Amino acid sequence: MQMMATTVFQQALGTLESHSCLSSSGFRHECGSASVKLISKDFKVDIALMRRGNYCSKKRSFSLIQASTSQTTVFDPVSSPLHKTANDSKKKPSEAALILIRHGESMWNEKNLFTGCVDVPLTKKGVEEAIEAGKRISNIPIDLIYTSALIRAQMTAMLAMTQHRRKKVPIIQHEENEQARAWSQIFSEETNKQCIPVITAWQLNERMYGELQGLNKQETADKYGKAKVQEWRRSYDIPPPNGESLEMCAERAVAYFQEHIEPQLQSGKNVMIAAHGNSLRSIIMYLDKLTSQEVISLELSTGIPMLYIFKEGSFIRRGSPVAPTEAGVYAYTKRLAQYRQRLDEMLQ
Numbered sequence: 284m285q286m287m288a289t290t291v292f293q294q295a296l297g298t299l300e301s302h303s304c305l306s307s308s309g310f311r312h313e314c315g316s317a318s319v320k321l322i323s324k325d326f327k328v329d330i331a332l333m334r335r336g337n338y339c340s341k342k343r344s345f346s347l348i349q350a351s352t353s354q355t356t357v358f359d360p361v362s363s364p365l366h367k368t369a370n371d372s373k374k375k376p377s378e379a380a381l382i383l384i385r386h387g388e389s390m391w392n393e394k395n396l397f398t399g400c401v402d403v404p405l406t407k408k409g410v411e412e413a414i415e416a417g418k419r420i421s422n423i424p425i426d427l428i429y430t431s432a433l434i435r436a437q438m439t440a441m442l443a444m445t446q447h448r449r450k451k452v453p454i455i456q457h458e459e460n461e462q463a464r465a466w467s468q469i470f471s472e473e474t475n476k477q478c479i480p481v482i483t484a485w486q487l488n489e490r491m492y493g494e495l496q497g498l499n500k501q502e503t504a505d506k507y508g509k510a511k512v513q514e515w516r517r518s519y520d521i522p523p524p525n526g527e528s529l530e531m532c533a534e535r536a537v538a539y540f541q542e543h544i545e546p547q548l549q550s551g552k553n554v555m556i557a558a559h560g561n562s563l564r565s566i567i568m569y570l571d572k573l574t575s576q577e578v579i580s581l582e583l584s585t586g587i588p589m590l591y592i593f594k595e596g597s598f599i600r601r602g603s604p605v606a607p608t609e610a611g612v613y614a615y616t617k618r619l620a621q622y623r624q625r626l627d628e629m630l631q
């Protein structure tokens with residue numbers, strides 16, 4: 284179907300009250316969602332907003348962002364506007380998608396051991412979670428992927444990308460030294476266009492859990508008391524013995540995000556970050572402007588993608604995209620809906 288230039292969506296202010304209460308298991312669904320009908324001349328889009336999916340934070344209300352015929356500046360022919368005009372490339376990108384995903388279940392998650400920076404792989408369940416996550420983001424544009432230096436995050440990113448409908452190939456970048464850079468070059472521009480660079484950064488590693496690494500969480504609580512262990516696990520500025528506090532983790536993870544990832548989003552590139560429970564908690568604290576008190580109650584489940592839209596310097600949380608097979612639609616913006624429609628056309 285010829286993609287009609289969609290008209291400006293009517294702005295709908297969907298005020299969503301989502302009440303989330305947090306459980307020690309780390310997450311609880313909350314269906315504080317509302318359906319908001321966005322009508323344009325070309326197609327009606329029901330956007331079930333803010334399906335609270337599997338991550339919680341404090342009670343928040345959201346208003347729907349204005350969706351307009353903004354020029355999409357993306358680095359992917361599928362989503363580039365059909366009729367680019369001369370001055371399009373000079374236009375600042377309208378928005379960019381940011382996907383955050385905590386790695387799937389790891390073998391030490393399964394054993395309930397403190398993991399931190401110990402480099403353990405995913406379990407079979409973690410592999411399945413990563414693949415399911417890939418299905419949920421399979422229609423969202425991704426131009427760059429960032430992971431930590433740990434295999435559980437890298438496995439999650441690569442497994443998720445096996446499900447992406449654009450079928451670009453994620454390539455881990457080796458820039459650790461000149462030889463690594465030289466020996467991993469791609470000598471075909473066309474092939475290069477079909478690749479997505481994957482940048483690994485130790486700054487996105489899980490918080491270093493110090494002398495708790497390898498200890499069983501329940502045994503540690505029995506030994507030191509539940510309150511003390513909860514303080515080590517979830518407080519902002521109290522580190523575990525010879526380990527990192529969340530604040531210390533944020534000093535590297537958020538700094539890396541601001542220095543290396545945010546500029547990419549500002550240039551219109553769509554980014555996925557596959558990382559860890561605490562390094563992502565520190566980043567979400569920054570994105571959502573949570574206080575050190577509020578972040579205590581923020582928990583992330585394994586393998587559940589979280590979608591943000593970066594627009595005019597702000598991060599708008601859009602919830603967790605539902606799987607492509609599920610009825611209904613996503614916390615999509617117009618641009619993301621267009622991208623999906625072009626994928627459908629391309630894959631017909």
Ligand SMILES: O=C(O)[C@@H](CO)OP(=O)(O)O
Nearest residue numbers: 396397398399489516560
């Ligand atoms: O052990 C760890 O590294 C982390 C994440 O698995 O555990 P917690 O959720 O207790 O911070």
